[in-house]
Amino acid sequence: MPETFHYFVGHPPVPLRPGDTQWDTPIPYHRAATPGGIDKDDTCVTYGHYFTAVQAFLAADDLALPKYAIGRCRAGAACRQPQSIDIHLVKHGALYHPSRVTLAITGGPPLPLAVNVAVGNAGRERLSDEVRHLTHLCSAFPERYVPCVFGAGEGATRRLPSLPMFAVQWLDDYHEYHRTARDGSEAERRLVWDAERGPWCLSDRQTTDLFRRMVFILTYYFDPRTLAAIMEWHHAAGDFIVKADPDGAIDVRLITVRRYAPMLQLPADASPSVQTILDALALFLLRTTLWMRIDRLEGVGELVWAEDRWVAPMWEGFVQGIAAMAQVHRLPGVFEEGTLRYLAAHEPHDWERIGYQILDSYPAALPEALIIKHHLVDHIACLAAAVRSASAFGALSQQRPVTDRVE
Structure with a gap:
């Protein structure tokens, strides 16, 4: 090589x-598995197979992908030919085995990329859709809260079928986080998995910002013309990552989009009425805030439910997201106001009806469905209180009618 x-x-x-x-040792298929543990329908892939495939993917067509990435991210680079390429396998995920790929560049700082490799069948089935979703969101929305795709393809191995993979920007200084019980305290704590400075816990202020920003991102990417939203994300998978500046202020990104699909089905070639958009947003709000409260201890342990105090920041993120989403789609100025007043008019029994529709869409034995069912009524009480809070409407003028249809 x-x-x-x-x-x-x-x-x-x-x-x-x-x-x-270790070069000839099978890689684990996800971080909760024992080394070498694989699904019965998956092909045994060793570390050597993995690195050989990633190298082949990057080296194809005279290093076309690394050169393209350097051209996009380092426009002033004197040379687009990387001096060397480091491939660091960083995680064994449920769908992908990502590597941090570092391109050494003459006369400039190294450029990190992420290469997500589908080793098992589950990742192979999802990869092309994810590439399509990420590409769409990066091109259709002016602000980028998901990584940009530099290229997709396959990497050949000597004795096994090629491994599909895709390369995206690596988000430096952003880290995965999870609920933790390491300190033995009953207090709710979120541990940031920072490999550079060591693990550290989010403060209450940072956690407030975390929930607000996560819901903002998901709401920003809601498409009122198709009713499409980002779905099937999960805290336990490390889908959201966080970065803290020296003053403690945080920023958040979403690193995967497994599914981007309509919340409600529309007739072919039909534009949704405003009523349909509002109904979809009510469904989106409840579904998002329910899932936002679920994580696994240390990312792989038992399911845990976030405290009630984080529901209000979720609502704030939704309100801010509605404003940003309306601006992107050039919706009428009264759209935001009409949406908030429509949601505020919901009684608890309205939210419960939507909640049980959500539960009916999940397999009955799904562990997340069981914990949602257990907490549904209490969550609705918290959400309804936040939606109806006076502060949510302090900046709104008197109510004006919304238009009948979004063109």
Whole structure:
């Protein structure tokens, strides 16, 4: 293999070379699995197969993808030919095994990329859709809260079928986080998995901003013309990542879009009425805030339910997201006001009806459905109180009618 490629595993990264024992060891199929644990329909892939495939993907067509990424991200680079390429396998996910790929650039700082590799069948089935969703969201929306795709394809191995994969921008200094019980305290804490400075916990203020920003991102990407929304995200999978600046202010990104689909089905070639959009937003709000409260301890442990105090920040994120989404789609100025007043008019029994529709759409034995069912009524009480709060409407003028249809 070319000496310009180097391979690493673990945290901190440890070099791995052909001939090392681990090179011929099967990789785990997700981080909760035992090493070498695979699904019965999956092909056994070793670390060597994995790194060989990623290298082939990057080296194709005379390093076309790395050169393209350098051209997009380092416009002033004197040379687009990377001096060397480090491939660091960083995680064993349920769908992908991502690597941090570092391109060494002459006369400038190195450029990190993320390469998501579908090793198992579940990832193979989702990969093309995810590439399509990410590409659409990055091109259709002016603000980017999801990573941009640099390219997709396959990497060949010597004895196994090619592994499909795609490359996106690596979001430096952003990290996965999860509910934790490491300190032995009963207090609700979220541990940020920071490999550079070590793990650290979000403060209450940061957690408030976290929930507000996460709901804002999902609402921003709601499409009122198609009723499409980002779905099937999960905190336990590390789908949202967080970054803190030196002053403690945080920023949030969503690193995966497994599904982007209509919340409600529309007749072919039909534009939704305003009433249909409002109904979809009510469904979106309740569904999003319910799932927002679910995580697993340490990312792989038992399901846990977030405290009531985070519901109000979720509502604030939704309100801010509605304003940003309306601006993107050039909706009438009264759209935001009409949406908030429509939701405020919902009684608890209206929300409960929507909640049970949501539950009916899940498999009865789904663990998340069971915890949602247990907390549904209490969650609705918290959400209804937030929606009806006077502060939510302090900036609104007197009610004006919304138009009948969004063109």
